[in-house]
Amino acid sequence: MNASATSVTPAAATSAYAWRNQLGTYLGLLAVLAGMVALFSSLSEYFWSAETFITIANEIPALAVMAVGMTFVLIIAGIDLSVGSVMALAAATSAAAILQWGWTVPAAAALALATGLVCGTITGTISVAWRLPSFIVSLGMLEAVRGSAYVVTDSRTQYVGDAISWLSAPFFGGISFAFLLAVVLVVVAQLVLSRTVFGRCVVGIGTNEEAMRLAGVDPRPIRVIVFAMTGLLAGLAGLMQSARLEAADPNAGTGMELQVIAAVVIGGTSLMGGRGSVINTAFGVLIIAVLEAGLAQVGASEPSKRIITGFVIVAAVIVDTLRQRRAKV
Amino acid sequence: MPSTSPPAPPTPLLAIQAVGKDYTATVLDGVNLELFAGEVLALTGENGAGKSTLSKILCGLEQATRGGMLLDGQAYAPASRRDAERHGVRMVMQELGLVPTLTVAENLLMGRLPHRMGWLNRDALHTAARAQLAKIGMGSIDPATPVSQLGIGQQQMVEIARNLQDDTRILVLDEPTAMLTPRETNYLFEQIAHLTARGVSIVYVSHRLEELRRIADRVAVLRDGRLVDVRPMAGMSEDDLVQRMVGRVVSDLDHRPRRPVGPVVMSAEGLGRGTVVQDVNLELRAGEIFGIAGLVGSGRTELIRLLFGADRADRGSVTLHPEFESKQPPALNGQASVATQIIATTSTTARTIARGFASPLQAIAAGVGLVTEDRKSQGLLLSQPIRINATLSDLSAVSRGGWLQRGLESRLVQGFVRTLGIRCRSAEQPVGQLSGGNQQKVVFARWLHREGRVLLLDEPTRGVDVGARAELYGELDRMASEGRALLMVSSDLRELMAMADRIGVMSAGRLVAVFERGEWSEQSLLAAAFSEPGGRADTTPSKPSPATA
Numbered sequence A: 001m002n003a004s005a006t007s008v009t010p011a012a013a014t015s016a017y018a019w020r021n022q023l024g025t026y027l028g029l030l031a032v033l034a035g036m037v038a039l040f041s042s043l044s045e046y047f048w049s050a051e052t053f054i055t056i057a058n059e060i061p062a063l064a065v066m067a068v069g070m071t072f073v074l075i076i077a078g079i080d081l082s083v084g085s086v087m088a089l090a091a092a093t094s095a096a097a098i099l100q101w102g103w104t105v106p107a108a109a110a111l112a113l114a115t116g117l118v119c120g121t122i123t124g125t126i127s128v129a130w131r132l133p134s135f136i137v138s139l140g141m142l143e144a145v146r147g148s149a150y151v152v153t154d155s156r157t158q159y160v161g162d163a164i165s166w167l168s169a170p171f172f173g174g175i176s177f178a179f180l181l182a183v184v185l186v187v188v189a190q191l192v193l194s195r196t197v198f199g200r201c202v203v204g205i206g207t208n209e210e211a212m213r214l215a216g217v218d219p220r221p222i223r224v225i226v227f228a229m230t231g232l233l234a235g236l237a238g239l240m241q242s243a244r245l246e247a248a249d250p251n252a253g254t255g256m257e258l259q260v261i262a263a264v265v266i267g268g269t270s271l272m273g274g275r276g277s278v279i280n281t282a283f284g285v286l287i288i289a290v291l292e293a294g295l296a297q298v299g300a301s302e303p304s305k306r307i308i309t310g311f312v313i314v315a316a317v318i319v320d321t322l323r324q325r326r327a328k329v
Numbered sequence B: 001m002p003s004t005s006p007p008a009p010p011t012p013l014l015a016i017q018a019v020g021k022d023y024t025a026t027v028l029d030g031v032n033l034e035l036f037a038g039e040v041l042a043l044t045g046e047n048g049a050g051k052s053t054l055s056k057i058l059c060g061l062e063q064a065t066r067g068g069m070l071l072d073g074q075a076y077a078p079a080s081r082r083d084a085e086r087h088g089v090r091m092v093m094q095e096l097g098l099v100p101t102l103t104v105a106e107n108l109l110m111g112r113l114p115h116r117m118g119w120l121n122r123d124a125l126h127t128a129a130r131a132q133l134a135k136i137g138m139g140s141i142d143p144a145t146p147v148s149q150l151g152i153g154q155q156q157m158v159e160i161a162r163n164l165q166d167d168t169r170i171l172v173l174d175e176p177t178a179m180l181t182p183r184e185t186n187y188l189f190e191q192i193a194h195l196t197a198r199g200v201s202i203v204y205v206s207h208r209l210e211e212l213r214r215i216a217d218r219v220a221v222l223r224d225g226r227l228v229d230v231r232p233m234a235g236m237s238e239d240d241l242v243q244r245m246v247g248r249v250v251s252d253l254d255h256r257p258r259r260p261v262g263p264v265v266m267s268a269e270g271l272g273r274g275t276v277v278q279d280v281n282l283e284l285r286a287g288e289i290f291g292i293a294g295l296v297g298s299g300r301t302e303l304i305r306l307l308f309g310a311d312r313a314d315r316g317s318v319t320l321h322p323e324f325e326s327k328q329p330p331a332l333n334g335q336a337s338v339a340t341q342i343i344a345t346t347s348t349t350a351r352t353i354a355r356g357f358a359s360p361l362q363a364i365a366a367g368v369g370l371v372t373e374d375r376k377s378q379g380l381l382l383s384q385p386i387r388i389n390a391t392l393s394d395l396s397a398v399s400r401g402g403w404l405q406r407g408l409e410s411r412l413v414q415g416f417v418r419t420l421g422i423r424c425r426s427a428e429q430p431v432g433q434l435s436g437g438n439q440q441k442v443v444f445a446r447w448l449h450r451e452g453r454v455l456l457l458d459e460p461t462r463g464v465d466v467g468a469r470a471e472l473y474g475e476l477d478r479m480a481s482e483g484r485a486l487l488m489v490s491s492d493l494r495e496l497m498a499m500a501d502r503i504g505v506m507s508a509g510r511l512v513a514v515f516e517r518g519e520w521s522e523q524s525l526l527a528a529a530f531s532e533p534g535g536r537a538d539t540t541p542s543k544p545s546p547a548t549a
Helices: A011-043 A050-059 A063-075 A082-101 A103-128 A134-153 A175-195 A197-207 A210-212 A219-245 A256-264 A276-299 A302-328 B051-058 B082-084 B102-106 B122-135 B152-163 B182-197 B209-215 B238-246 B300-308 B336-345 B358-366 B375-379 B386-399 B406-420 B436-449 B466-481 B493-499 B522-530
Strands: A170-171 B014-022 B026-035 B042-045 B066-071 B089-092 B170-174 B202-206 B218-223 B225-233 B266-274 B277-285 B289-294 B315-320 B351-354 B368-371 B453-456 B485-489 B502-507 B512-516
Touching: A011 A276, A011 A302, A050 A063, A050 A276, A063 A082, A063 A175, A063 A197, A063 A219, A063 A256, A063 A276, A082 A103, A082 A256, A103 A134, A103 A219, A103 A276, A134 B066, A170 A175, A175 A197, A175 A276, A197 A210, A197 A219, A197 B089, A197 B300, A197 B386, A210 A219, A210 B358, A210 B375, A210 B406, A256 A276, A276 A302, B014 B051, B014 B368, B026 B051, B026 B066, B026 B453, B042 B051, B042 B209, B051 B089, B051 B170, B051 B202, B082 B089, B089 B152, B089 B202, B102 B122, B122 B152, B152 B182, B170 B502, B182 B202, B182 B209, B182 B351, B225 B238, B238 B466, B266 B300, B277 B300, B277 B485, B289 B300, B289 B493, B289 B522, B300 B358, B300 B368, B300 B453, B300 B466, B300 B485, B358 B368, B368 B436, B375 B436, B386 B406, B406 B436, B436 B466, B466 B485, B466 B493, B493 B522, B502 B522, B512 B522
Parallel strands: B026 B225, B042 B202, B042 B218, B089 B170, B170 B202, B277 B512, B289 B485, B289 B502, B368 B453, B453 B485
Antiparallel strands: B014 B026, B014 B066, B218 B225, B266 B277, B266 B315, B315 B351, B502 B512
């Protein structure tokens, strides 16, 4: 930018520079979250209780793991609208495996994950092979996969019983195994994003795909892997959901893709690609979950809940955009 | 330009008074400058000297943090580009501000499209557009053509035409000829002469010294945000100018001896793609710079893309010679031993690849690098830091088992920042914030990070100022002396004549001539560039074809 700053500052100072920006985001999201908790605690005497937080903790794993995958998808400037349907199909296939085909629980769980993986791979491969926008491909998948879920469940909710409920049962101080798994996934995914060659390529492709290609990185397999991984995580979300509800509902997760995208976007990941963080996405998930639980507790009606949620999403993105713009100058 | 220097002490049209600008650091400090009606004032200096900032302040794109300006004796502090335009101050930016999907006419008259109750009046639109194009001698362009179908030089002319409006009093041109052919440049200069005759003042920002000589009445030199000198152009030699810009003496590269002739490392045989590149045969030798001259649209960029596998050739082949495979560049111990050392490590046989590399990935794996023509859209991740941009070419060297070694990476990149003299706050600064020359150094760092046998460079000094250019030349020299084969496309003949050992000239997709150092002259190179091989095969300037994966 200017000529007067010539020398290179030492490594310690350089990471401080990047850190300040990062820390600002964390603190901002944390402040929003704390503000919401404080607000709901003052509005409802029941909100501030261990019970509320355990409930929230046990409801969010499905949303959280899908949001982890979606973060990667948005960073490569893609979008995956099919995650809600994939979640339902994965739950449905595992239910069918247990109830109709007599599979063991681990085998059925593996089938659910495989279902998700296959769906994601299809979305990724089609959009890469024919260079189609992932918006369109995943929109098609959203319908096709939902239809498949109806076929597998015979359009009825399949009651699995408590075969896999251990996944979402209270396990440690009321916290479920699913929640712990989600936390671990968030941490691992953040490390993959920021510390691996793969993560570097993901960010690079989202920033400038042609530059990456000319630098010797083939973007195609990486794109496919990102979608495949998102499918796999949606499959895992399906397992978590059917463990919690002890049932596979063909309508499960309808419209959930938008909730997932909202969580990722609230966390500051750019829809234009190239910028995002899994940790921030986790904050986004928490904000959505707290908002939902809080509004329910203060007795807001379903319509007003949705209106308020809509405003919160847009407001969060406005704040993030302003902050980013300021950081640029 | 005749130096019609302004009469004794008239009141200046514009007076810049002690203008300064601070971001986190001071980029402009205490600049006092006057602009008189009808003169061409050249604004020159190294990248980062503050030329762009000053011209942006003039045009309302930035606001001064100190000092002020007077326009016709009235306080002038434009808050936006629009505001400046209302005062008759317009700017032609280096980056094109055209909407590629709209037509030439629509772009020219954007914001004041003729209409009847909201319905576009096409006839009036095209008449007005044609008149405006004719002003700069571009009357042959059909105003109904979408801008995206024009060559980049023509796009630049449209951009200029857009800003040549009747109410223009001050026109700021930022590197206007960077992408123009000599003929287009001549039209532009004629048009500038017409404008100044009408009393319009021109602020001409450029690095191209020979142009300043032709066009400028006075020249203002900035260095490190300060005004170093303002004086009439007449009587100022290029050496004087360069010395003032850089603050040191730049050595003359023109009369260097040819570098030692190394073995052929890579060659192309009958390489071609459609009509864009046809039957190109060339040999790249270790330790030398092979220059490619030619007009914009002659297939230079397209040839480089074929050699790199960015586009796939549809005929011919690329051969990697045995010498290519010796991965280790010979140590820096005397020029003479370079060639023999390379030969000594030879073991394998030549590898011929039909239709060239299938992808950049293959080319890079084999040891071929590319410095792209357009570093912003094809070279760099602008929002990402220097560190990430520099190591992209070889991430395995900074990772273990897929995990990046941040400490190692930072140390490596800081080494590049030091050796290349990249001016930045730190290696964590996003490259989008660096000046053009420093951005290009980051691209160079990438190919220092990945050492290869061959480096292809497309207009490596475009948009780079004189001082940084000298540093890039030094770097190219060093790479050649280490035994790399460099192929360099440039529109700047003087640059090629200074740097290259051989120069190939392209015209209409063919390599029409190859000159050895000492055999060429500016005239012979130009004559070859303007020659038309095999009749008029393809006269429309072609753009780089979209990437085929």
